Amino acid sequence: MTERGRIVAAHGRHYVVVTEARERLVCFTRGKRSEAACGDLVEVEATGSGQGVLQRIETRRNLLSRSNGFRTKLLAANIDQIAIVVATSPPFSEELLGRTLVAAESIAVPARILLNKMDLLERVDAARDTLGLYAGLGYDVDEISIRQNADDVTTRIASRFDRLTTLLVGQSGMGKSSLLNLLVPDAQAATREISEALQTGKHTTTDARLYLLSTAGDVTKGAVIDAPGFQEFGLAHLTPGTVERAFPELRPFLGDCRFANCMHLHEPGCVVLDARERGDITPRRYDLFAKLTRESSSFRER
Numbered sequence: 017m018t019e020r021g022r023i024v025a026a027h028g029r030h031y032v033v034v035t036e037a038r039e040r041l042v043c044f045t046r047g048k049r050s051e052a053a054c055g056d057l058v059e060v061e062a063t064g065s066g067q068g069v070l071q072r073i074e075t076r077r078n079l080l081s082r083s084n085g086f087r088t089k090l091l092a093a094n095i096d097q098i099a100i101v102v103a104t105s106p107p108f109s110e111e112l113l114g115r116t117l118v119a120a121e122s123i124a125v126p127a128r129i130l131l132n133k134m135d136l137l138e139r140v141d142a143a144r145d146t147l148g149l150y151a152g153l154g155y156d157v158d159e160i161s162i163r164q165n166a167d168d169v170t171t172r173i174a175s176r177f178d179r180l181t182t183l184l185v186g187q188s189g190m191g192k193s194s195l196l197n198l199l200v201p202d203a204q205a206a207t208r209e210i211s212e213a214l215q216t217g218k219h220t221t222t223d224a225r226l227y228l229l230s231t232a233g234d235v236t237k238g239a240v241i242d243a244p245g246f247q248e249f250g251l252a253h254l255t256p257g258t259v260e261r262a263f264p265e266l267r268p269f270l271g272d273c274r275f276a277n278c279m280h281l282h283e284p285g286c287v288v289l290d291a292r293e294r295g296d297i298t299p300r301r302y303d304l305f306a307k308l309t310r311e312s313s314s315f316r317e318r
């Protein structure tokens with residue numbers, strides 16, 4: 017008998033699936049290559065003693081991946097929003113924030129920014145200064161202090177996670193786990209059980225994990241995917257066209273350059289370069305755009 021479920025962890029060719037009956041199964045694939053991602057909706061056949069075989073992956077609404085040009089890593093599938101956790105301290109990487117926003121735009125998934133550790137007052141101004149740019153671009157920025165005001169997070173922020181699948185990303189030390197534990201009180205126990213089921217050490221976890229919110233009505237809605245706190249976000253798999261459309265401030269200018277195939281790097285008659293010159297595009301955003309475009313096209317020329 018096949019059952020429907022959702023992949024909550026992917027590790028090599030092994031997957032942990034939560035079925036609609038809320039049973040956790042350790043599954044493997046019959047094929048030689050594993051292509052399922054955390055968040056995938058699947059059909060599994062239970063084979064007894066908590067195990068199963070992955071029969072089919074349902075068509076995905078979206079798939080987030082990262083790539084250094086040689087290897088692509090699937091991060092998560094079927095997500096409704098990406099919540100990027102940054103903190104007043106330690107300082108966060110603006111490039112990593114920018115890359116995550118581009119990744120979100122590239123698959124048309126809304127991104128929101130959570131600025132944590134607002135209790136560290138002396139660091140607040142600097143963080144606000146940096147993030148003002150992103151609020152101006154239309155991204156929601158919420159200021160929180162998980163340590164000092166957890167109630168505020170549960171009353172004001174938690175509702176933004178209801179009935180959605182949210183991918184939680186952020187660098188190490190920003191407060192992802194703290195937020196996850198607020199949203200999903202039994203997250204630590206679930207992590208332990210998944211690691212045991214997969215026989216992976218607790219500290220070697222480099223994959224995403226999906227946690228159902230207690231309000232989740234079915235396995236497809238109401239989940240938080242905790243991504244590993246990576247230090248870089250390779251986007252070499254995006255085409256230059258996808259990169260330019262992933263910058264909201266560039267969109268009004270696209271199609272108006274003298275050359276139809278303008279890459280907006282050094283071409284004459286480029287309205288994007290003009291806009292940057294006028295200050296209508298912030299230099300640090302333009303620099304990220306140029307860097308991603310170069311990475312994308314150099315990969316394509318090889």
Ligand SMILES: Nc1nc2c(ncn2[C@@H]2O[C@H](COP(=O)(O)OP(=O)(O)OP(=O)(O)O)[C@@H](O)[C@H]2O)c(=O)[nH]1
Pocket residue numbers: 132133134135136160161162163164186187188189190191192193194195244245
């Ligand atoms: N001052 C302050 N510290 C906080 C706040 N939220 C979390 N912390 C602390 O920041 C540290 C890092 O928090 P975590 O939740 O473990 O961060 P993380 O993003 O999961 O980090 P990794 O697991 O390493 O990726 C911990 O010592 C938390 O107690 C906050 O609102 N204010």
Ligand SMILES: [Mg+2]
Pocket residue numbers: 192193194
């Ligand atoms: Mg953590």
Ligand SMILES: [Zn+2]
Pocket residue numbers: 273278279280281283285286287288289
């Ligand atoms: Zn141009």
